[in-house]
Amino acid sequence: MDPEPNQTGQSARPAPTKARAIIDGLGGAENILEIEPCITRLRTEVRDSTLVNEAVLKSAGVHGVSRRGAIVQVIVGPEADILAQDIEDQLATEEDQF
Amino acid sequence: MALVVGSPVSGTVVGLAGVSDPVFSTAMVGPGTAVDPVRAPGEVCAPIAGVLRKLKPHAFIVVSDDGHGVLVHLGIDTVRLDGEGFRLIATEGDWVAAGEPIVGWDPAAVAGQGLSPICPVIALDATDGALSERSQPGPVEAGEPLFSWS
Numbered sequence: 001m002d003p004e005p006n007q008t009g010q011s012a013r014p015a016p017t018k019a020r021a022i023i024d025g026l027g028g029a030e031n032i033l034e035i036e037p038c039i040t041r042l043r044t045e046v047r048d049s050t051l052v053n054e055a056v057l058k059s060a061g062v063h064g065v066s067r068r069g070a071i072v073q074v075i076v077g078p079e080a081d082i083l084a085q086d087i088e089d090q091l092a093t094e095e096d097q098f
Numbered sequence: 099m100a101l102v103v104g105s106p107v108s109g110t111v112v113g114l115a116g117v118s119d120p121v122f123s124t125a126m127v128g129p130g131t132a133v134d135p136v137r138a139p140g141e142v143c144a145p146i147a148g149v150l151r152k153l154k155p156h157a158f159i160v161v162s163d164d165g166h167g168v169l170v171h172l173g174i175d176t177v178r179l180d181g182e183g184f185r186l187i188a189t190e191g192d193w194v195a196a197g198e199p200i201v202g203w204d205p206a207a208v209a210g211q212g213l214s215p216i217c218p219v220i221a222l223d224a225t226d227g228a229l230s231e232r233s234q235p236g237p238v239e240a241g242e243p244l245f246s247w248s
Contacts, residue, residue, distance in 0.1 A: 038154070038157070038177055039152050039154060039157045039158075039159060039169060039171075040121065040127045040169065040222075041121065043177075063126040063127060064120070064121065064124070064126040066120055066121060073121070075121050075126045075127060077127050077222065077223060078127075078151070078152065078159060078167060078169075078222055078223075081152075
């Protein structure tokens with residue numbers, strides 16, 4: 001697949017390491033119940049919200065984090081859908097290992 | 099040449115500070131403004147000419163030929179409505195002219211569901227200093243300039 005073209009003056013496809021860091025920041029693959037891209041954010045539901053580490057998420061280069069109980073919104077900008085795909089791919093790979 | 103970003107709806111310019119979603123009020127995805135739409139069924143229009151890069155019932159992004167992306171969000175937390183009450187007029191991937199209708203909706207119905215129909219208009223990933231000629235709070239017609247983006 002071709003990389004996402006540069007449409008907003010920012011970098012193109014995010015590195016897979018960013019997806020990895022977001023998974024870690026959300027408390028790991030097993031803590032993520034749901035992840036859904038919106039236009040500029042990832043809406044996620046986690047099992048245990050105390051495992052969410054905002055510092056790790058911020059170091060992944062996200063714009064911000066907004067939390068309401070187990071619902072965690074990770075604000076990533078317009079790359080949300082490709083990033084969600086990368087995260088889903090990584091989660092699927094990890095599940096295969098169990 | 100600076101890109102002139104027009105209002106997607108007729109209503110009242112209110113700015114981002116009063117928007118209840120911190121993603122917009124703290125400019126997490128970029129600076130801009132917000133318009134409180136008139137409470138009547140209508141259409142939300144493209145703020146600039148370009149490619150309709152993303153289209154959801156409650157939000158869309160138009161990217162200009164030189165890569166400026168403008169996000170229009172139709173109300174706050176309206177993702178919860180799951181598209182109910184929104185009518186897609188344009189198609190994702192279309193090239194659209196400034197002022198071309200993108201989504202039909204009824205702000206009064208959104209308000210009736212207990213949600214704010216205020217429309218943030220965001221210059222994605224812009225620095226605050228890149229915006230100028232910002233319109234002051236007050237009435238605005240669809241298509242009238244909200245700000246310039248250089």
